[in-house]
Amino acid sequence: MFENIGELILLFWRTLLSLPLAWRQRQKVFDQFYEIGNASLLMVCVLSFFIGAVIALQTGPVLVERGLASAVGGIVGIAMAKELAPVLMAILIAGRIGSAMAAEIGSMRVYQEVDALRTMNINPVHYLVLPRLLALAVALPMLVVFGILVGWLGGAVVADTNSHIAIPFQAFWANLRDVVEVKDVVNGVFKSFCFALIIGVVSCHQGLATIGGPRGIGRSVTKAVVNSIVLIVIFDYMLTRILLK
């Protein structure tokens, strides 16, 4: 998967160069944005709620037993904001949206629609990649903010209702607000912005690089998702390291 890192950087660079055309492509950006939101909002909700809930469930009883009940809110808050929401939402979107992008562009490639664009002097990067990348770069951070809030809620609900934890709702929130700062959320949102770029570039690149017939499309989709996830996890470590002061 690393043999085409150069091509990925080149595609990313070309897309950046086409940014001045973003306003022209705003309708397509909006369409993509709407599709991403529409396809994933419910899944983001369910996923975040249960992730927040399970962290509270895993950490709560242990901490309460040791008289650290006041730490549960902070742990759920930080874990969700800085790590779990950005990474897991990115993996969800890679599977849900990245795959669709690779499949769509891949089939356009195989059925010569991309060639047709090129004969009409329409640059596939401007026409296909730019709107998708922009929409992802806006949508994923927004979904992550949403996911963080829902995850906190999930944690709070479990902390309140589970008899082994039994931390009242208000106490959980108060503790969470004590520990979590705005910069922690910003940190997570920034990471998700980087992940969005990874998903967009990898998926569009795989789509455009599709060769062969329908089987080629299948191969591209698999590669797009797997490569996105691997890069997300690697970048997650590096970004965390850089953002750590």
Place this chain on the structure above:
Amino acid sequence: MNGSTNNHSGVSLQVRGLRKSFDGQEVLKGLDFEVQPGEIFVIMGPSGSGKSVLLKQLIGLEPPDAGEILINGKSIQSPEITSQYRLAMVFQSGALLNSLTVGENVGLYLSEHRLKPPEEIARIVAEMLETVGLKGAEDKMPSELSGGMKKRVAIARALVIEPQLILYDEPTSELDPLSSVVIGEEILQLQRRIHVTSLVVSHDRDLAFGVADRIAVINEGRILTIGTPDEVKRFNDPLVQSFLHADFKREP
């Protein structure tokens, strides 16, 4: 730009020593020919002889392995060629954008390059669709069309560009005889109207001999003969003759 006269007349096309292989299999084995500005040049040849591959090289979608392709003396691979000359290709499969309606497909070139206001584009699209016999099909999706209808939409999409060089890959292969005649006439019309240089790949003998100024017959990646329709008809080569006169023979 070298002079505005370029903008409204056909371009010349020169092909020299063109070769192309795919994983060891040589598909084009050294082609040489020239097409004059405003000429209608028909390429005939059996299935698999490399015609579609040739067209892809000619419009710069794939780089050749060897040889050169010059448009008005300038290599097709040079980056400014597509902004300098308007080129169009009608793909064998149509290659319509499946996510767009027929109308959006036909108007795509104008709307993406912001050449005309939307109302004007809608008018041109309607006119072009009528020309190819698909009046009122603007709002259909490509998946709702038959193969022949897709082909005609693709032709309309190419005509909208008002190209200086147009390549047709089997424009009539999926059409009934009546529509084929309409397309043939449109190829001639376009040539008269804007003096476009046309390259038509076809095994439709009626179309070929009806529209061609010159015909090239290719087989297995080589040109067998080039000449006016009459010259090609008289050309004494068993392969060419059998290709031109192939017919069913029914036992009485």
